[in-house]
Amino acid sequence: MSKYLVVFAQAHQEFRIPELESVSQLYDFKVSLPDERDLYRPYMVIGLESEDHARLLAKRCILIKSIYEFYGQGKNYEELHLCNRAKRKLWERYIPETSFKFIVTAYNHTIPQSRQKKVVESFSYMDFMGKIDMKNPEITLGCFEEYETRSGKTRERHEGDGDFRQVYFGRLIEEGSARSLIQVFDVKKRSYYGNTSMEAEISLLMANQTLASPGKLIYDPFMGTGSMAYPVAYFGAQVMGSDIDGRQMRGKATPGVFRAASQYGVSSRMIDICTFDVTNNPWRCGELFDAIVTDPPYGVRAGAKRLGRKKELDADRLTLYHEHRINPRPDDQPYIPPTRPYELSNLAVDLVLLARYLLKPGGRLVFFLPTVTDQYEEVDIYTMLCDGMEVIANSLQDFGTWGRRLVTIRKVTSRKYLPPNFCAQEEVGEIHIPAHRDFREKYFQGFKKVETEP
Numbered sequence: 001m002s003k004y005l006v007v008f009a010q011a012h013q014e015f016r017i018p019e020l021e022s023v024s025q026l027y028d029f030k031v032s033l034p035d036e037r038d039l040y041r042p043y044m045v046i047g048l049e050s051e052d053h054a055r056l057l058a059k060r061c062i063l064i065k066s067i068y069e070f071y072g073q074g075k076n077y078e079e080l081h082l083c084n085r086a087k088r089k090l091w092e093r094y095i096p097e098t099s100f101k102f103i104v105t106a107y108n109h110t111i112p113q114s115r116q117k118k119v120v121e122s123f124s125y126m127d128f129m130g131k132i133d134m135k136n137p138e139i140t141l142g143c144f145e146e147y148e149t150r151s152g153k154t155r156e157r158h159e160g161d162g163d164f165r166q167v168y169f170g171r172l173i174e175e176g177s178a179r180s181l182i183q184v185f186d187v188k189k190r191s192y193y194g195n196t197s198m199e200a201e202i203s204l205l206m207a208n209q210t211l212a213s214p215g216k217l218i219y220d221p222f223m224g225t226g227s228m229a230y231p232v233a234y235f236g237a238q239v240m241g242s243d244i245d246g247r248q249m250r251g252k253a254t255p256g257v258f259r260a261a262s263q264y265g266v267s268s269r270m271i272d273i274c275t276f277d278v279t280n281n282p283w284r285c286g287e288l289f290d291a292i293v294t295d296p297p298y299g300v301r302a303g304a305k306r307l308g309r310k311k312e313l314d315a316d317r318l319t320l321y322h323e324h325r326i327n328p329r330p331d332d333q334p335y336i337p338p339t340r341p342y343e344l345s346n347l348a349v350d351l352v353l354l355a356r357y358l359l360k361p362g363g364r365l366v367f368f369l370p371t372v373t374d375q376y377e378e379v380d381i382y383t384m385l386c387d388g389m390e391v392i393a394n395s396l397q398d399f400g401t402w403g404r405r406l407v408t409i410r411k412v413t414s415r416k417y418l419p420p421n422f423c424a425q426e427e428v429g430e431i432h433i434p435a436h437r438d439f440r441e442k443y444f445q446g447f448k449k450v451e452t453e454p
Helices: 013-026 051-060 077-086 088-094 113-121 178-184 200-209 229-234 246-250 256-263 315-326 344-358 439-444
Strands: 002-008 043-048 064-074 100-107 139-146 166-175 217-220 238-243 270-275 289-294 305-307 339-341 359-372 389-398 402-411
Touching: 002 013, 002 051, 002 166, 013 051, 013 200, 013 389, 013 402, 043 051, 043 166, 051 064, 051 166, 051 178, 064 077, 064 088, 064 178, 077 088, 077 166, 088 166, 100 113, 178 200, 200 229, 200 289, 200 359, 200 402, 229 238, 229 256, 238 246, 246 256, 246 270, 256 270, 289 344, 344 359, 344 389, 344 402, 359 389, 359 439
Parallel strands: 100 139, 217 238, 217 289, 238 270, 289 359
Antiparallel strands: 002 043, 002 064, 064 166, 139 166, 305 339, 359 402, 389 402
């Protein structure tokens, strides 16, 4: 494999590798990742079989700023130049009559212009004969110095100049064009949104995890205002959505999610929206969808609900209820079924069971799971799994005392399953209680630890 230098955006570092692997699977090519990698460093050298594969990554990955053909790296410029000279076969074809430009930049530092010029001059042995073109060059050569993070420290503007951790060099293959979609799907510019609408960058990352592409059918069982649907449809997939509260999807007048979909030019890919409880769903056959993507309500801004009553009716009220159902009064309002809280850990287990039934073999379930930072254990994710489903990605978005994990689960069986019955799960005798159990209560209590008596 040839080596390429990936320049990442400094956001959502734990999401980088899952996105790289998902996009490479989507386009059916392999990507070789370094054995030792620090997710929080801005540069990564990867292996790809073709330059075309690098272009595909740059055009689809939200977290990639640019990709370069890798020529060398080092702890100092002497090491870098030795490495670059050894790669002469890669760049010597550009020596005659190829217009070019050099960029010299740094991470966590500002390089003075005087030294930028010296750095460029240190590559004079490459003997490029073409003209320098700063506007429309045929090739762009990039040199990147990586400095340690010095946030919170007062220092002069160019203090520590040249004391970098690593320096990289290569030829630009493709600028990352997918990041511009963050502005396209900006919630503030959307014609219809609510207080639970997912931010654009995260919804795009989730769409990549679903492997959304033309010809695929994707379902959101907790659709809300449709934040997951728009990027998925933009990438070419057909979308189906549902929610227990139809008002969230509809809004006023023209259904809100269709209005927003029209804004992005994807309304033709929105198959339909339905109002029902996922535990009392209308699906009569399985293996319908290529992916399920959703942000389940977990109680911070809106709590999850399912059909049912918090308390059973007494005998007199139950008799009156049945009389009204059989012989409704003319002035009665339409019947609105009662709902009760849906505990998050139960919801997560039910969601995986539903996904196993509805997904095609190899299909993916992509959803967010909130966790309490101090209480989270890796086993928490596996408490919700069932036979035929496996976790392939688990990335944290950290908010301090709590965070949310973007979990990707794949259906790894071709066995057909009956529809799940979503029976109440027994809590007695559980081996492990996950940290996301009773998350809503923990959140509003400030995640205070419950002291137990000795």
